[in-house]
Amino acid sequence: MAERYILLVEDNPDDEELTLLSLRKRSLGHDIVVVRDGVEAIDYLFGTGPYAGRDVSQVPTVILLDLKLPKLDGLGVLERLRADARTRTVPVVVLTSSSQEADVRACYDLGANSYVRKPVEFGAFVETIGTVGWYWAQLNAPPPVRGPC
């Protein structure tokens, strides 16, 4: 079995650092791969562009997806993932600052598994992110890995 990892799609270095810190406080037994915009996320997952040749059968246990991203935004990424058989079932947790009803609805409509607002207060942030990571990485049973077809 290949290495298990969490894919974090986050353009803000502050949030990236705080998120990584929060996740590492828990022993999740996962690598954390960080990509910094929507296009990079797609390239990474489908082995295109700079990630050409990557073994795309290696899907992340969970994708932590920010909504506001350069080039292609979170909703665009989500749409592409759900349109592709290889990534259709990969759990996606939308991690964002937005509490707009419209965003929440759009995410679920596009097949997000969870929607979590990033708390501003640090304690709450660490707790929230840690819990999300723990739940998806430890508690949740991931969809069975597809063999090459």
Place this chain on the structure above:
Amino acid sequence: MLEFCGLSAQRADALREAQREILQMIARNAPRPQVLRRLCELVEGMGPPDARCSVLLVGGEPMRLRTGAAPSLPPAYCKAIDGILAGPAQGSCGTAAWRREPVIVEDIATDPLWEHYRDLALAHGLRACCSIPVFGAGSRVLATFAIYYAAPRRPAQHELALLQTAVALASVVIEQARTEEQLKESWTKLELAQNIARLGYWEREIASDRMHFFGETNAILGLPASISVDRTVFEAHVLEEDRHVLAWSEKEAAGGRVPGPMAFRIRRADGSVRHLFAQHRLLEDASGAPLKMVGTLQDVTEQRQTEHTLHHYLSQLAFLAKAARKVNSSLSVEELLQAIADNARSLVDARVAVAVILADEDGTRALERRSVSGRRAGGSAPDETWLEVPIVSGDGRLLGSIRVTDKEEGEFTANDERVLTQLADLAAVGLENARLYAELEARVRRRTQELEQSNRELEAFSYSVSHDLRGPLRAIAGFASLLREQHCESLDAQGRHYLERILAGTQRMSALIDDLLELGRVTRVEIRRADVDLTEIARTVVARLCEQAPQRAVEVTIEDGCRVHGDPRLMEIVLENLLDNAWKFSAGRAPARIGFGARSFAGGHAFYVRDNGVGFDLRYASNLFGVFQRLHAAEEFPGTGVGLATVQRIIQRHGGRIWAEAQVERGATFYFTVAEG
């Protein structure tokens, strides 16, 4: 002829000659001023060379003297004394008229009777004056006849005799003229009365059934006076279709009823048709048996025409008023034009009316527009009659015109033109209104677009606040927390204090952002009304508050059955905010008391949230519901100052009202109403 005592034969002859001349003038019916003037001249000619005469006519109440003739007196003098009052010391003439007797003043310079006119007379070289009243029928004073001299003196005997003669002649002249005037006036009145009334009379003897016609009957029928009119002649003039009216009230008379008046038409000898009106009475003999009918006949054609015209004008006026209403309520130019054309056609009984607006010079109304009312049967008749009036704006610009063609009956009249001109004035006002309305509408549309645009921008802004501001804030809070957790030892007490301040600041800012977003949301969100149990919400909110601060001793009273038709989520926000506040501001009380319920008052019923907390001074609470308005220091009572603004926004969106009662240290009560959705 008058007797001339004490006159020389030569003087007597001259006087006779003069008298004859005057009487001839009177007989010739010469105008009175001319006769009186000649009389003065004749007397002056027979007196001393400095003699000057005047006749002042007396009349009015109070009695005044007006110049009748004074050919030789200075005009300025005459003008100055014209219209003086008769009185006990009003010079010679005024006093003579007053005393009704001759007044002889030998020296104007010294005589007290001339006190008021002395300087005036002396300035014109008048030094002595003798005045004699002229009496008419019934001893009325008609005038005064006066003779002036340039030196102090009294008239000689023969001069007095001369004056008496002149006075007698003046009396004849004036009296005759006055009589003639009165006579003329009486005649005029009589003629006028007859002319106006044009009354004819008739009689019917019941027994013999004979009829007689008198008075103006002949004139009414247009017959010469020589023809005697009887029943046959009269009835021959009555239009055939109106003859049935002429029962001459026989039936009524026979039945002993009060006969009613009759209205019918006649054709006169010259062919013209006139309207007549006849009234009558039944005369009875001593035994009460009907004796005869007597009645009047009157030509009421003009009267009827006047009434008809009046009626026509009134209906046109009513029509114009209706048109005015229509014009004022027509908001588009097309509607307006049609209304004008329709009204123009009806107002003047035209078959076709066209209302046209010209194109504007500035191009705002590039196309000429027209509305047509009514249709001609065939093509345009070459001999059609037409009338066109311009539509002119208040500032004199030609806006268009109203043209009517082909009157239903007859030709267009001056009155039709007047009426159409008024309609054109209305049209001008209406057009101006329509233009203003169109402008207003465009402005509203523009403004709405601007508002929608700015609303969209505002929403984008709140989103951006929600997302973008939280990011950096999280970074500040996060790294400050990490600093506190991992590097506390390397900071001194002051450094740690600063760090705490940073963290507290991030918390406040986070709350502020959340509250502002909430405020924006309640402003925009669509209200979905449902039956809301406020009592239930209040209980839930209070339970949560108790859970958060179990150490607090709070007596809570929540009234049962408070329900409202409103947006459930928004109503929850209202109660959360108000109860949070009550909870917060009663923190120092033991026990704290918080109440929720409903109260009836004159305008309906309101819900309230009450506490016994610190309260506030209403004088400083004028903007209690404004955003960021705080009445307490942040250290004392935390809060962003957005909560009440949010509550008010929600209540307003529910068509309700919110207000507060409070006293410092005596608690506060917030009332709110919700309009039925």
